[in-house]
Amino acid sequence: MASAVKLGGVIPAIVTPMDEKGNIDLALLKKQAEYLISCGVNGLFVCGGTGEGAYLTTDEKHDVMREIKRIPAVKNGSVFTCLAAINSNTRAAMAEIKALSSLKPDFFVATAPYYHAMTQKDLIAHYESIAQTASAPLIVYNIPSTTHNYIELDTVKTLSKLPNVAGVKDSSGNFINFSRGLFGERTQGFAWIQGEDYLCGPAMLCGGDGMVSGLSNARAEAYVALYRAALAGDTKTVMNCQAQINQLYGIIHAVGNGNAAIKAATEYYGRGARYMRTMSQTVTSEQYAAVSRVLAEYDKVYGA
Secondary structure (H helix, E strand, O other): OOOOOOEEEEEEEOOOOOOOOOEOOOHHHHHHHHHHHHHOOHHHHHOEEEEEEEEOOOOHHHHHHHHHHHHHHHHOOOOOOEEOOOOOOOOHHHHHHHHHHHHHHOEEEEEOOOOOOOOHHHHHHHHHHHHHHOOEEEEEEOOOOOOOOOHHHHHHHHHHHHOEEEEEEEEEEOOHHHHHHHHHOOOOOOOOEOEEEOHHHHHHOOOOOOOEEEEHOOOOOOHHHHHHHHOOOEEEEEEHHHHHHHHHHHHHHHHHHHHHHHHHHHOOOOOOOOOOOOOOHHHOOOHHHHHHHHHHHHHHHHHH
C-alpha cells in the first residue's frame, strides 16, 4: 500500500502534555504541535515513546490523534502524521490499529513485542501480521532499549520487501547496521529514519531519509536546519547543527529520564507541562532548575 506522502524529513516525536492528575491536556498538545509546525517540520510522530504511548489507553490515543488532525497544517496535508500503536504483543497491536484506523494517519507505527524474548523469525511474523491488516503503511520501530528485542539488519531488509511497510525508525544507536542498511542493497521506497539524536547529522550525511526526535520538542530549529543543510550538501552547517543538538541533549543528562527532561523543557518555554503519566517520574524542583540552566545557556548561545 503506497502512502500519499513520502516518509522523511524532520518528524518530532511529540510529547503528550498532562496535568498534575495525569489527565491529557489537549490545549497544550495543540500549542506544542503548532510550535513544531512553525519551525518547518515535515511530520509528527504521535503517541510514540516520547508521547508515553505505552501508558495511554486506545481511547486516549484516539483523543490525541483527533486533536492533532484538527490542526490546519495537518488537516490540509502539509504535515504528515505517524501514529504509534505500542503494545506488548501482535494481537493487541493489530486490534489497536484497527480501532484507530478511522483517524486516517498517513502511517502507523509498531514496535517489536516486549516482555518476552523474540527470535528474528518471531519478529518477522509479528510485522507481517500487522502490515497485512493495517489501513496505512507501517513503520517498523526498532527500539531495543525498551522492548529488549533488537530487530537485526537482515530482518529489517526482509520487512522492507513487504508491500505495506514504509520504513524503519532506528532508535537502537547501532550506526554500523544503519550505515550498512543505507549503503547496502536497498528496497526502493523504503525509508531509513534515524531515531538517535546524537546520530542525526551522520545519518543524513550518509543518505538517511530523515529523523524522529523526542528532544526536538524542546527546540526544533536545529533539526530543521540540519535536514535542509544535508539536502543542500552543506556539511559544515550539518556539523554545526549537530553540535547544537548535542548541547541541547544536556537537559537529558541533567535529569536522567529523557521524557521527563523533555516535558520540563516544554514547560520552560511555555508550551507544555512537566507532569508525567507515571507521576513519580515528574522532575523535581531541583531537576527543573537544572533543565532551566541548560536551556538558558543554550538560548544564550543559539538564540531564544
